[in-house]
Amino acid sequence: MSKITIDRHDTDILILGTGGAGMFAALHALQTAPAGTRVTIAVKGLIGKCGCTRMVQGGYNVALGGGDTVERHFMDTINGGKWLPNQDMAWKLCEQAVVRVRELENEIGCFFDRNADGTLHHKAFAGQTADRTVHKGDLTGIEIINRLMEQVLSRPVEKLQEHRAIGLIPTKDGSGLAGVLMIDMRTGKFRFVRAKTVLMATGGGPTMYKYHTPSGDKTMDGLAMALRVGLPLRDMEMVQFHPTGLLAGDHTKMTGTVLEEGLRGAGGQLLNGAERRFMFDYDGLGERATRDVVSRGIYAEMQKSNTSRNGGVYIKMSHLGPEMVRQKFSGMVKRCADSGFDLAGGLVEVVPTAHYFMGGVVVDTDTRTEMEGLYVAGEDAGGAHGSNRLGGNGVANSTVYGGVAGDIMGMDIRRMGALRDPDENVLDAEVARACQPFGRKPANIQELRHELQEAMWEDVGVIRTRRGMERGLGRIADISDELSEVGVATGNLAFNLTWHDWLNVRSLCDVSEVITHAGLARENSRGAHYREDFPEPGDLDSSCFTVARKSGHDIEVDCEPVQFTIVRPGETILPAGEPETLVEAN
Amino acid sequence: MQEMDVSVWRGDAGGGGLEQFKVPAQESQTILDVVAWIQQYADPTLSYRYACRVGMCGSCAMMVNGVPRWTCRTHVNKVLKDNAITIAPLRNLPVIKDLATDMDPFFDKWVAAGGVHHPGKSRDDAIEILDPATPARVETDTGIECINCSVCYAACDTVANNADFLGPAALQRAWTLYLDPKDADPSAILDAVSGRGGCHNCHSQGSCTLYCPNELNPMKAIAGLKRVTAAAFFKGGR
Amino acid sequence: MMIRPHRTQPLWMAYLLHRLSGLGLALFLPAHFYLLALALNEPQRLDDYLRFADNPLVKIAEFGLVFLLAVHAFGGLRLLALEFLPWSPRQKTLAASAVAAAFLVAGTFFLQAV
Amino acid sequence: MLDLRLYMAQRLSAMVMIPLTLGHIAVMIYAIQDGLSAAEILGRTQGSVIWFVFYAVFVLAVSLHASIGLRVIVHETLGLKGLALEVFMWLTGLLLLGTGLRAVLAVTL
């Protein structure tokens, strides 16, 4: 390789990612920052067209009707997260969701479904004690992101599309963030962007599992970058699995995509390889049990080899009447039909699929991190959900905290004088890291990714044990080493997806290692984390959350006690006499 | 194993041509899977774009056998002819490289067509009470399911021939905004769609509606805009 | 190549037909006006022309023109209906009816002419 | 290359022409039943205010309509734009109007 050149660029506020968090941050930063502030958005794909916010189906949790209150939303969030959430973050999430949904409706132009009388329609997701999820059919994310996208595109924001962030570059003394190193994917050139404040909103995304739901651009780049600059990451063992991902074979990208929750809610049945219903063997609620319980039930059935053709189980809807299914779940039926499956009348193979990542960078309720100038919001930030995220709290979290980050950055920037200068050594090291595959003999990167996904699924998946996770660590290390030897041909680096695949697997390996270490550290079962060797949740009053950080080449995991700043286990903040649940039993 | 003959357009803004690949046939296989297979196993330099892989993000549209389609939701069996498929970048947009196009013109027009909500209220106001059953609401509800995939834009020959034409998706967005009682400035939308590249350039070719993978109807939306702009014309002031 | 795959559909064909007929009419009309104007100063030459018009070949050409006019008028009617009347999803049927109506009128003209 | 005004002009003129062309075709079908002669045509039309108005309106409408229509075609297939396109439209419009009115005068005066 000839000497690598780095294009240098300056801005004031830099935002990484255009999911709900990134776009709200841009809009709010424009509102609060002094006039003339330069706002730049850099994103791995096209603005608004990548990331998971767009894929939100179910909807958005907000206490806006039917007797629901912020207190009740908060208590559900804490109970759902098994007392691990940062309570101040969870409170702000529930409280601000109300404002954010009004903003979405009144200022951004979203339309959420209405009742016949014209008021907002709320539905109930599993694990909630009120009907509180607002939605636009089952395409809520498209409505939210399209409207946000229009707003962002029509404002004076600098767009760096198909710019992939690969390194957070600190100042020489390490006290603050100087800027972000990226690859302009369209040309394959490096670009270093300095900014006074940077929001990282790259959306996590547990795509290191064999079956996963998030969009293809999400490969944990953000958390891998945070790890490398030494930031603390919390709750890293908490990977949420959705019980019903489509299973269609390893060779198709459709495998792993979500078949919606509502199918089970409406009475869909899960059958094992012998076409026998099995969920009641595991839980009294059968298929209607919560996500984690159903995922474990399916996983257990798979471990017994009672599997369908491709190694999963079947979902059956036909007993509800194919016509009714076709009508009520038209989108799902059509999607399955496009893939060659008959959801309304036949059996469709499903498998638990990695859906959401509860872990993330340690932040305060204003999205600030311990590094001056770096802010984190959305799925990249840890804390709001604890050990489990309620359906509908994901997009609420990213839009609420994205907006908060925008507001805070717009204010903080007033006290930040000049741009900070980067530690050129770190910058060079990051460039070298990205160029590592150059000059080596090309090999198949996809196979390596498959190996990693297989290892994580088997050893650090739905049901975990010490033995398994230790084996997993070994496998991850091997794959990581092998990756270091794999080359990428450098003939043409413009839009070179194979180079980016290499970088993707790099990020995924790094974060997989942290997930496994955190999983080993938590010797109990909470929410999404289930240890076969420690099946009990442990004492709630002395609940801890894991905090991992990189020190040298090692990952160190500490456990920090949860601060019950608002409510203690066994207590509630709901007024005395409030009913347990407002959801009518059906 | 059974193999298919796949021709893929390779090149960049400077030009290019078709290249042939043999791709193993699988039971569940989309066009996107075919393209990804080629990049992962045959030619690591092939460029394309996708994100959601389930028909929600509109990143993956390409010309498949000369017809624009979302590739992540197009099963190979649907388009395979004589065991062959031809895949090319989406029409009517500048090519970046191989199968990836620059979608900026599409989105610039989306904004130019007035496709941005004009707020009349703020986050401090309550959510508006709106009847979900009015015909306008029902029509808007489907219209806003658009995933901005640009398939309609690629299908339209008016777009191909008239550089200023805003195109079906942008105009359909404008129509849904016009119908939305929450929008505080409907006349701004009518102005935006009445210029030299506006809705009046559409020749009702109907390809937009025919090829829209979400079964939306931009042709009808554009007719709606023509109707209301014409009415506004008679009321004067325009 | 004119007929690219995405164009093989009735509404696109209707569009093409409308455009070609409009173009044809626009090219023919000045000639038609020129001939009629002959009536002013040289009625003789107009008569010559009209006799020439009895020639079967010319008859067919005339038929073609009326056909163009009919095609264009009914096609235009279809477009105006689709743009200004409450929208019906039966666009293909309308397109087909417009062509059928054009054939009917032009056919009548042709039968009258021979 | 059509804004609302040009569009309205084209559609309104088309609407005006619908009865006129259908009327014209009907008359032609009737008239040619037993051959045509200049005298016959002129006999029917000359001195008739009604026919004068009928054809004059048609010529006005068609000049407007066809010049806008050709403008669209020329822009879309030949890429003509800007001033050249405006000039083209006006020239074709005036040409049609000129020749058309001459013809109307010829047959109705």
Ligand SMILES: Cc1cc2nc3c(=O)[nH]c(=O)nc-3n(C[C@H](O)[C@H](O)[C@H](O)COP(=O)(O)OP(=O)(O)OC[C@H]3O[C@@H](n4cnc5c(N)ncnc54)[C@H](O)[C@@H]3O)c2cc1C
């Ligand atoms: C299929 C599916 C359904 C879901 N349904 C629901 C639901 O019904 N309700 C709910 O509340 N939540 C749901 N979620 C979760 C929810 O979508 C996410 O929690 C939330 O949208 C995350 O928002 P975000 O802004 O943090 O990240 P995202 O929306 O994922 O955005 C991340 C952005 O960062 C960009 N990016 C990534 N890496 C880089 C990089 N290196 N450089 C630059 N940019 C980068 C991405 O391209 C993307 O633009 C669902 C998730 C999935 C996958």
Ligand code: HEM
């Ligand atoms: C009977 C009455 C007529 C009606 C109802 C009619 C209707 C229409 C309509 C609606 C259009 C717009 C088509 C579009 O935008 O796609 C159009 C275009 C056109 N018309 Fe007519 N028209 C009529 C007569 C004529 C005549 C007599 C001429 C010829 C001189 C003519 C020439 C044209 C041309 C050249 C176009 C442009 C075609 C295009 O853009 O594809 N029309 N007509």
Ligand code: SF4
């Ligand atoms: S209208 Fe249909 S084809 Fe056009 S961009 Fe929207 S979804 Fe795609």
Ligand code: F3S
């Ligand atoms: S294809 Fe084009 S011409 Fe009009 S009806 Fe659709 S926009």
Ligand code: FES
């Ligand atoms: S990849 Fe998102 S629509 Fe195809």
